[in-house]
Amino acid sequence: MTQEPDYRNTVTRPAFAELPAPVRAGIESAAGSVVDVAFPSVTTGFTGAYAGLLALGDGRRVFAKAAGPLAPFALEAIPREARILGQLDGRVTAPALVGAAAVGDWQLLVLEAIEGRLPGMPWTAADAEAAHGACLELAALEPTDVAALTDSSLAADVGADPMALACLDELASGARSWPDGIPPLTPDHARELARLGGLAGQALAGERLVHCDLRPDNMLVTPAGRARVVDWNWVTRGPVWCDWVGLLPLMAHHGLDVERMAARSPLLEGVDAEAVDAFLAILVGYLVDACVQPTVPGSRSAVRAHQRHMARTFTALVASRRGWAQV
Structure with a gap:
């Protein structure tokens, strides 16, 4: 594990x-x-x-x-x-x-300077509510303002990531083994995961603000209970729900009822469940590929441990949502 x-x-x-x-x-x-x-x-x-x-x-x-x-x-x-x-x-x-x-x-x-603490140590219902509130604030920025911030696109940069897509195809064909510590999917479900990943380019089209690096250490919960978001260097354009969905796998790992939270969120109102699963799938491909790469200059080995753990939680959530078994 x-x-x-x-x-x-x-x-x-x-x-x-x-x-x-x-x-x-x-x-x-x-x-x-x-x-x-x-x-x-x-x-x-x-x-x-x-x-x-x-x-x-x-x-x-x-x-x-x-x-x-x-x-x-x-x-x-x-x-x-x-x-x-x-x-x-x-x-x-x-x-x-x-x-x-x-x-x-x-x-x-x-x-x-922001006075606050990291959420998610572990995730609690109160921390999740604070993070959800921050995602709602991000979603409120008008598309014209978002376009002035960035011309990058989540659909192109993540949804069409060739390394992530190739990783999913290799997992599906058996050409790549699942990394240690990540319970693998059955061959049939690995092929379905690759199919979902192939839908991500279309599923992630959008013009709203996406922080694109939302994780526990990029948020601070203030004494008043508001989550403030930091480290704004990966900003891109996409659907309003992506930052919120990207937090759900670790919350689920910590025992929160993320399906209930997702069903109650206005960020996901009317969103096709297949689009959400496509996002989770392409990130599985990205994380599984990244977690086994050498550490790049100027970074620390902890980033690979982070990516390996996130690969595990993202795979577990998409498997749970699809009713798949992990072996």
Whole structure:
């Protein structure tokens, strides 16, 4: 059985004091004040880039990120996130952008500090309700605003992902074995999974906001019970229900009645169950393929454990929804 990652502790990051002096000065400039106290770097996420809470000399608190050449993914993601957050301007649960800058070969981002805790440790009904509320807020953004944020498409980038589709075909034909820790489907059901995955390109067409990376460590539940969504660098366009459905497999794994929650959600009202299953199926293909790949430079091995565990939960949910047995 795959071991579930502890999303509160998946990475070790440099401390603020360990950043190069020009980078620290650049963060202070972007924040608009000197740093009075640098709290310990966060231990969530999967890159080795700096990320931490800072208390400023003017009394404010901010959250800062900084990435250099040793964290190439974060180095590319930070300016993309800065652009998106600048356009969102604090809407749809996103943190407000305080400042961003490039310092030499480093990229810096300073954000509103959000007081809150990670949901889903494990998932409870209250956490699920908070996450659902956040998904409703994302869904409320008008398509014209979404189009200004991104020209990418979930249907093209995920629904037509050649590696995911090839993985499903190989699982169906027996050319690929199911990874250790993921109970396999029967051959007939593996072929049905591949058929569903082939429908994802059509099922995921849409023009609404999709965060596309919603997981426990990318949300914070505030003391008032509102879920705030962070890490906005994978934003794309698709159906309103995708972010919510993407949370359901782990909730089901933790014992919540996700079929009841799905039936009650306005996000899924009138949505064809086959479209939902197609989304789950293509993500099984993506996750099964990804979880056995070498770790990319600048990321941590915990990302593969995350993908393996998610492959297990996504496979289990689609099997449950279709009445399939796992062997």
